[in-house]
Amino acid sequence: MTNTDRPIALYGFLRPRPEHADEVRNILSSFVEPTRQEPGNLQYHLHEQEDGRFFLYEVWHSQEDLDRHNETPPLRAFLENLSTFLEAAPEGYFDTMLSPYPEPEPAART
Incomplete structure (x- = not known):
């Protein structure tokens, strides 16, 4: 299996400015279900840490699927305004899964 045949994982932390924490929580939460429906999405999870940071974990079938996701208008709008919402640049990691x-298991037939 080559690297291009392996899923892509993207994960990282975002620390919202305190005055924007609720807004960031709402924006990020609004991405979950639509993103899970996008072609090529294998996993998309949002967590909130005790220290107020948000942790995102995404798995995509291919780089092309992730690139297509990154061009969706709601995500683009959020990314273009990161400095308004966050205290610092996101701490992010991007890797090909080893x-x-x-x-997925086949659906059971009744």
Whole structure:
């Protein structure tokens, strides 16, 4: 399996400015279900840390799928205003997965 055959994982932390914490929570939460419906999305999770940071974990079938996601208008609007919402640049990581992504089990027929 080549690197291009492996899923792409993107994960990181965002620290909102205190006065924008609720707004950032609402914006990020609004991305979850639509993103999970996008072609090529394998996982999309949002967590809130005790210290107020948000942690995102995404897995995409391919770089092309992630690139397409990154061009969606709601995400573009948020990214273009990051300095308004966040105390510092996001702490992000982007990697090709080494472990195989599990194939979904076939749906049971009744």
